[in-house]
Amino acid sequence: MSLIEKFVEQRGVFEEAYEKGGWDNLRPYFTPDVSYEVMNMSFHCQLNGIDELIFGLKWSTDRFDKLCTRTVGLNSFVAEENNTVLVHADIRFSRGDAPVFETGLWEIATYRDGMIERMIDVYDAGEAARFDDWMTKWGVGLDPRYLPAK
Numbered sequence: 001m002s003l004i005e006k007f008v009e010q011r012g013v014f015e016e017a018y019e020k021g022g023w024d025n026l027r028p029y030f031t032p033d034v035s036y037e038v039m040n041m042s043f044h045c046q047l048n049g050i051d052e053l054i055f056g057l058k059w060s061t062d063r064f065d066k067l068c069t070r071t072v073g074l075n076s077f078v079a080e081e082n083n084t085v086l087v088h089a090d091i092r093f094s095r096g097d098a099p100v101f102e103t104g105l106w107e108i109a110t111y112r113d114g115m116i117e118r119m120i121d122v123y124d125a126g127e128a129a130r131f132d133d134w135m136t137k138w139g140v141g142l143d144p145r146y147l148p149a150k
Contacts, residue, residue: 003111004078007085010116018061023054031117040123042132043144056146063143068093074102085109098138103127 001009010029017023027050036047036056047056074090085108092102104124109116123131135142 002080003083003085003109004080006111006114007078007087007109007116014057017058018065023058026054026057029116030119031112031115034115034117034119036119036121038121038123038146040125041128041144043146045146047146052147059148060144060146063145065093067142068095083111085111095138095142098134101131101134101138103131 006029010026013025013029017025030050030053032050033048034050034053036053038045043060045056047053071092072089074092076087076089079086087107087109088104089107090102090104092100094100104127106120106122106124108118108120108122110118135144
């Protein structure tokens with residue numbers, strides 16, 4: 001199985017967990033010491049280890065994505081280079097009377113022994129200010145962070 005096929009399979013398990021629960025089903029796709037970083041947004045974070053990753057994914061999607069209508073994978077580009085899968089796609093969120101927020105996102109997954117050891121989500125340059133403005137105007141009750149405030 002190619003790394004792209006493994007990545008697509010993992011994304012399918014993520015979407016199933018998002019819809020129905022079963023977040024622990026993601027564990028076989030990541031190394032125990034996985035590192036996940038979100039960049040170029042005000043909710044920038046770094047999660048370390050599989051437990052923190054799974055907690056963070058559920059935390060963020062429960063408090064943001066599930067309170068919006070989410071469309072993922074628009075205008076996708078996918079490539080495999082050595083032990084890395086690179087994906088660029090647009091993601092769109094809508095909510096009630098709010099204008100649609102759409103942004104581009106690079107997802108970069110680095111593999112070790114067939115599992116993701118590092119994943120980075122890099123939002124397109126300049127999107128943080130647009131997102132923060134959208135959140136100020138339309139984001140009451142939404143929280144895109146991956147971990148609770150300390």
